[in-house]
Each structure stands twice: as structure tokens, then as C-alpha cells.
Amino acid sequence: MRNSIPLLCLLLSLPAHAAGDPKLGKPLHEKQCVACHVKLLGGDGSGMYTRKPRLINDAVALGQRVAACSSQVNAGWFPEDEANVAAWLNQTYYKFK
Ligand code: HEC
Numbered sequence: 001m002r003n004s005i006p007l008l009c010l011l012l013s014l015p016a017h018a019a020g021d022p023k024l025g026k027p028l029h030e031k032q033c034v035a036c037h038v039k040l041l042g043g044d045g046s047g048m049y050t051r052k053p054r055l056i057n058d059a060v061a062l063g064q065r066v067a068a069c070s071s072q073v074n075a076g077w078f079p080e081d082e083a084n085v086a087a088w089l090n091q092t093y094y095k096f097k
Pocket of ligand 1: 071
């Protein structure tokens, strides 16, 4: 029975780390976020995420930034939408672990 304790901890910690789905985040980002970044930077706007130095340097900050931006622009996203967009940005540009 002793062995079951670490497993339980692992299971309990999963929801907190539940990663978003990048495939679902991509269209949301295109719809609500890209235009303004393009207007600012030109190209496809991705320079916002690849510039040096970038504002965002870890996955937690990325999640917070996506949440802050989505509320600023009244995107009407749920937390899982934000997680999906953060996951897409991370997979595509930031590549944080
Ligand atoms: C009205 C214009 C505008 C809209 C809309 C917008 N952004 Fe931004 N975004 C900015 C600006 C300006 C910055 C740079 C802020 C700075 O340098 O302090 C930025 C920076 C960022 C960064 C940080 C880039 C870095 O340096 O690593 C992220 C991430 C980001 N935006 C995500 C989003 C997401 C997600 C959305 C859609 C919900 C969004 N933005 C919508 C203007 C916008």
C-alpha cells in the first residue's frame, strides 16, 4: 500500500499542470490577437514573440500574459481558451518546458 502514495500525489497534481491544446488555441489567437501585433510590428506579427529581449521568459509568465491580454481585449475567453492559446504560443514560439 505504501507505494500508492506517490501515485496519488501525481494524480492530484495533474489538473494544476493540465496543458492546453495548441490546436484549439491557434484559431483563437488568429482571431483575437494577431491583428494588433501585425499592426505594431508588420509581417505576420510573430516578431512579438521572437524579439529580443522578450517580456516573457517562462511558461507561468506566458499563461499570465495571455490571460491579461485576453481580458484587456475582452476576448471573452474561458480559462481553458487561455490555456490553449498559451499552449499554442509555447509550442510555436517560446518552447518553454
Ligand atoms: C491592441 C493591441 C494588442 C492586442 C489586441 C493584443 N496584444 Fe499582445 N501585445 C501588444 C503589445 C503592445 C505588446 C508589447 C508590450 C510591451 O512591450 O510592453 C504585446 C505583447 C504580447 C506578448 C509578450 C511578447 C513577449 O515579449 O514575449 C504576448 C505573449 C502577447 N502580447 C499575447 C497576446 C494575446 C494572447 C493576445 C490576444 C488575446 C494579444 N496579445 C492581443 C498589443 C496587443
